[in-house]
Amino acid sequence: MSDAPNDAGRLQADLAQLRAALRKIEAPALDEDAVRAKFRDAQRLRAPKIAAGRAGGSWRHPLAAAAAVVLAVGAAVTAVVWRGERAEPTAAAADAPSDAPFSVSAFQPLSSSPRLASSSYSVVRVRIPLSAFAAVPGTEQGGSIEADLLVGEDGLARAIRFNEADALAVSVADQ
Amino acid sequence: MSQFDRDQGEPNSGDPVDVRLLAEIAAGVEDAFVELYRRRQNDVYRFAFAMARSRSFAQDVTQEVFLNVLENASRFDSNKGSVRAWLFGCARYVTLDRLRLERRWTDDMPPEAATFDGDERLLADQRVERLHAAIARLPVEYREALVLAELQELTYAETAVVLDCPVGTVRSRLHRARALLAAMLDENDPAKADAGENLQPLQAREVCS
Numbered sequence: 001m002s003d004a005p006n007d008a009g010r011l012q013a014d015l016a017q018l019r020a021a022l023r024k025i026e027a028p029a030l031d032e033d034a035v036r037a038k039f040r041d042a043q044r045l046r047a048p049k050i051a052a053g054r055a056g057g058s059w060r061h062p063l064a065a066a067a068a069v070v071l072a073v074g075a076a077v078t079a080v081v082w083r084g085e086r087a088e089p090t091a092a093a094a095d096a097p098s099d100a101p102f103s104v105s106a107f108q109p110l111s112s113s114p115r116l117a118s119s120s121y122s123v124v125r126v127r128i129p130l131s132a133f134a135a136v137p138g139t140e141q142g143g144s145i146e147a148d149l150l151v152g153e154d155g156l157a158r159a160i161r162f163n164e165a166d167a168l169a170v171s172v173a174d175q
Numbered sequence: 176m177s178q179f180d181r182d183q184g185e186p187n188s189g190d191p192v193d194v195r196l197l198a199e200i201a202a203g204v205e206d207a208f209v210e211l212y213r214r215r216q217n218d219v220y221r222f223a224f225a226m227a228r229s230r231s232f233a234q235d236v237t238q239e240v241f242l243n244v245l246e247n248a249s250r251f252d253s254n255k256g257s258v259r260a261w262l263f264g265c266a267r268y269v270t271l272d273r274l275r276l277e278r279r280w281t282d283d284m285p286p287e288a289a290t291f292d293g294d295e296r297l298l299a300d301q302r303v304e305r306l307h308a309a310i311a312r313l314p315v316e317y318r319e320a321l322v323l324a325e326l327q328e329l330t331y332a333e334t335a336v337v338l339d340c341p342v343g344t345v346r347s348r349l350h351r352a353r354a355l356l357a358a359m360l361d362e363n364d365p366a367k368a369d370a371g372e373n374l375q376p377l378q379a380r381e382v383c384s
Binding site (some may be wrong): 007008011014015017018019022023025026027028030032035036038039040042043122168 | 202204205208209212213216217219220221225233234237241242245246300302303306307310325326328353356358360384
């Protein structure tokens, strides 16, 4: 490598020179469109994986799993409606989910959800058509109810809570 | 970073911006992915280039690492180290897989020297290039320790996290790597070699330059 033997000091000096040279090497310019396309592709691929994960667990039949989710949500709606019957009625909820905070019930676990612990959760606000809960009294007249889903980092819903105003509206319509 | 600093360093969560970006990626924020890619692609690229001395290899590794980020962003644990170290860990696995796949282990390494231009001319320095060639011929467990601790300037503790081994193992691998490098470079010293012998790295560079 040089005229002199490669002692430790010389090796360190050469390593420092190589380190400096590597620092100047740049990856090819970022193709932002390609990177964004990869991100979107990956996001699209995640949904089927989550569905497959459900089917691969204790819920091997998708229809059975879907039915169980509806039943679980229905049970939760029933509980909220039942509690709502004892409260003063308020104005009906808006049609679309809003970002504004609303008066909510407590989170109720979904019996269909896996019992695996998750280190972090997201809250996703959704609007569920009442026709999904046809077996629940007070839901035959149509409309929808606003709810927050507690979603684990695996994308599976663990618990649900409802907009109290929507629940009361359902209760009043039933009476 | 001095030898003392590297020796004393402990794993930390690193740049909070990286941590935030990774959390946003896990939540599905596209802009966060672009931003993290922009901030950290050079780290990954340089690591892979240092390991394999190939630009195309480094480019492939970089792309694969960031695809892994999309899949595994939610698994990052800031208690175990920085996002940068986590990315090096991903890059290490991808690099080793590809090296195995391409049979690039040590002696099978083709004499692919990069073409140098502009600021990279420093690499074309014969001594530096011979050192890089020698590093690429190290057994991979010594090579990755040397690249992370010496060339990417990770602390020993961070290197240990990336390599998933005790800090003492990092130290011993580095010690062994330096000893092997010194021996390899000494053997390849043109001043000691007969004319026309042991000049393979120089010839390879001349062909590519």
